[in-house]
Amino acid sequence: MPTTTPAAEARLQTRARLLHERAFTLDSHQDTPGNLLRPGFDLTHDHRPDEKAQVDLPKLRRGGLDAAFWAVYVGQGPRTAEGYAAIRQEVEAQFRVIEQALRHYPRELALATSPDQARRIRRAGPRAIFIGLENSYPVGLDLRWLETYYRRGARYVTLCHSSNNDICDSATDPTGPEHHGLSDFGREAIREMNRLGLMVDTSHTSDDTFYDCLAGSRVPIIASHSGCRALSDTPRNLSDAMLRDLAHAGGVVQVNLFSPYVKTEVKSAARQQAEAAFCAKWGLKTFLNVYALPAADRTPALAEYARLEVDFPVPLNTVADVADQIDHVVQQAGIDHVGIGSDFDGGSVLNGLADVGDFPSLTLELVRRGYRARDLNRIWSGNLFRVMRTVARGKVRPAR
Numbered sequence: 001m002p003t004t005t006p007a008a009e010a011r012l013q014t015r016a017r018l019l020h021e022r023a024f025t026l027d028s029h030q031d032t033p034g035n036l037l038r039p040g041f042d043l044t045h046d047h048r049p050d051e052k053a054q055v056d057l058p059k060l061r062r063g064g065l066d067a068a069f070w071a072v073y074v075g076q077g078p079r080t081a082e083g084y085a086a087i088r089q090e091v092e093a094q095f096r097v098i099e100q101a102l103r104h105y106p107r108e109l110a111l112a113t114s115p116d117q118a119r120r121i122r123r124a125g126p127r128a129i130f131i132g133l134e135n136s137y138p139v140g141l142d143l144r145w146l147e148t149y150y151r152r153g154a155r156y157v158t159l160c161h162s163s164n165n166d167i168c169d170s171a172t173d174p175t176g177p178e179h180h181g182l183s184d185f186g187r188e189a190i191r192e193m194n195r196l197g198l199m200v201d202t203s204h205t206s207d208d209t210f211y212d213c214l215a216g217s218r219v220p221i222i223a224s225h226s227g228c229r230a231l232s233d234t235p236r237n238l239s240d241a242m243l244r245d246l247a248h249a250g251g252v253v254q255v256n257l258f259s260p261y262v263k264t265e266v267k268s269a270a271r272q273q274a275e276a277a278f279c280a281k282w283g284l285k286t287f288l289n290v291y292a293l294p295a296a297d298r299t300p301a302l303a304e305y306a307r308l309e310v311d312f313p314v315p316l317n318t319v320a321d322v323a324d325q326i327d328h329v330v331q332q333a334g335i336d337h338v339g340i341g342s343d344f345d346g347g348s349v350l351n352g353l354a355d356v357g358d359f360p361s362l363t364l365e366l367v368r369r370g371y372r373a374r375d376l377n378r379i380w381s382g383n384l385f386r387v388m389r390t391v392a393r394g395k396v397r398p399a400r
């Protein structure tokens with residue numbers, strides 16, 4: 001057993017705090033725009049756990065977070081002209097509410113669209129907010145929308161959410177594959193994203209889609225909030241082969257902090273029974289399919305599942321389990337291919353890592369495990385920024 005004196009422990013903690021402050025820390029996936037849409041939502045308020053907000057200005061300060069991607073997230077709906085029109089309005093409302101927040105707190109937050117700009121912003125004081133579009137559904141069948149969202153500030157597009165769409169297959173569509181990867185239109189979309197300098201995000205996609213993106217993209221791709229299947233066997237995580245192939249192509253996986261994806265959960269018999277009854281009632285194979293329900297069923301089903309979680313709680317995974325995820329990516333893919341994409345405000349909560357304010361405890365755990373300043377800088381932003389720069393440089397210049 002390693003022995004440590006209180007003085008050595010204090011030195012370690014001081015060093016970890018310093019390394020955390022010195023690293024440029026970036027979280028590549030926060031669902032905060034959903035909260036910004038809540039009437040009366042106040043970013044300056046330090047929300048309690050029951051107030052369901054894991055990102056606010058006091059927490060960002062406490063967590064020493066320098067930059068974040070805020071996800072403009074939309075669920076999948078009908079692939080019809082009316083469906084596309086309606087979802088584009090929803091997307092517009094989210095861009096607006098982000099812009100409003102940035103206008104409201106100019107000393108605290110500012111929009112960033114490149115790594116250099118993010119660093120300049122932070123040196124001047126505010127934290128840098130990037131934008132990602134989660135689900136390409138609003139693109140519909142018209143690729144010009146990719147350029148529209150790029151111009152609004154989006155720098156990655158998560159190709160799908162819990163269901164298949166016009167561009168690709170999802171990892172969790174209850175009906176199974178539709179295109180067996182990217183559709184022909186999806187292949188065009190990847191070319192257009194390469195042209196624009198928009199990162200391709202394969203979180204939520206099926207394995208076939210992931211491999212089609214690897215083959216079809218001229219520049220590295222990312223998984224903005226996913227983990228390792230070796231530690232939690234869910235289709236939302238990446239197999240060891242996928243981790244290695246992603247790294248080989250120069251990409252990065254940003255480890256998700258959603259407890260069920262961090263480590264296989266231990267569920268009591270009563271919980272398993274309750275989940276089985278829930279799935280039978282809503283006609284689902286697994287709980288993961290709940291987001292694929294029609295919108296009218298999704299809300300009551302999620303509310304029912306939230307009650308089930310209170311009645312039959314599962315112990316939350318921990319900061320050490322996240323560090324295990326990072327260790328595993330490092331073993332399989334190398335230190336240059338891992339980062340953090342929390343999914344805070346989107347369901348993630350861990351024991352000891354309940355919100356962005358707790359991020360220093362993750363750095364502490366990594367320092368305990370021997371990660372050094374250079375490693376921490378790569379994990380906390382260097383790797384994603386490398387991909388971002390490569391993708392921006394890979395932009396096809398217009399022909400003269």
Ligand SMILES: [Zn+2]
Nearest residue numbers: 134204225346
């Ligand atoms: Zn997601």
